[in-house]
Amino acid sequence: MPRSFLVKKLKAEAFPAAGAPAPPYAPLEPPYTLPGPAAGDGYLQHCLAPAGYDTDKKQGLPPPPPDPAYAPGHEEYSDPESPQSSFSARYFNGEAAVTDSYSMDAFFITDGRSRRRSESQRRGSHRHSCPECGKTYATSSNLSRHKQTHRSLDSKMARKCPTCGKAYVSMPALAMHVLTHNLKHKCDVCGKAFSRPWLLQGHMRSHTGEKPFGCSHCGKAFADRSNLRAHMQTHSAFKHYKCKQCEKTFALKSYLNKHYESACFKGSEHSCAIGN
DNA sequence: CTGGGGACGGGGCCC
């Protein structure tokens, strides 16, 4: 069986779509909350120490209120109402370019999107909510666009990508997808092309060495925000992802995936192969 | 086998 197929199969079983029955991994204790002084090295207090919230140069906004639309992702890492929520904006002046540093707590709950949302929520007294899923939008136009995502693929409104034939019920999603076939943003250094300008921006950092995202705990800097996010989890004393079969726990979901792919799946009665 | 990091793509949301 081809490895890629196996991986996809495993992942499909291990991480069913939203709304499906309980996943094989179980969130453990509330992450990033120290159970006591004995746990870990106390870095969390360091990370969470109150600091200026001024990374957003244009506006000094407070942490946003809990937002149901985003809660599942964020509550996995922190309590949005935690009095410890803070944001550190120190600068590192090492070999890498000047770098904003992010405390773990603040990193997960005060991303730009959350700030924007809270801001718009404060501005707009009335939000337009989707009758199907309850998500709210600032304008009826945005809501109308969102509603397209609820159409069935069988819908007459569905359209296919002229390049690859993939079907979309949402026209904005289709438009976005079509762009992925048009690699017009080309790297001057190595010639690699990208569909979107910010993908090229990120790629350019691999040439320039610029690392704008720094960890406020260890000072390590990253060129990619997603990689910093993953790095933050490695500082956690808690392992949030648990193998349903052998109960071994992992700090990152990708580690659990790898676990399923390797030890836990290579079948024997003693293994903890998923799917039974 | 696990842990960690680099690079990147898809798609959602806001303006």
Next chain:
DNA sequence: AGGGCCCCGTCCCCA
């Protein structure tokens, strides 16, 4: 409608 930004996730490589 389009651009910009961001999150989530994956793949790959290496220690």
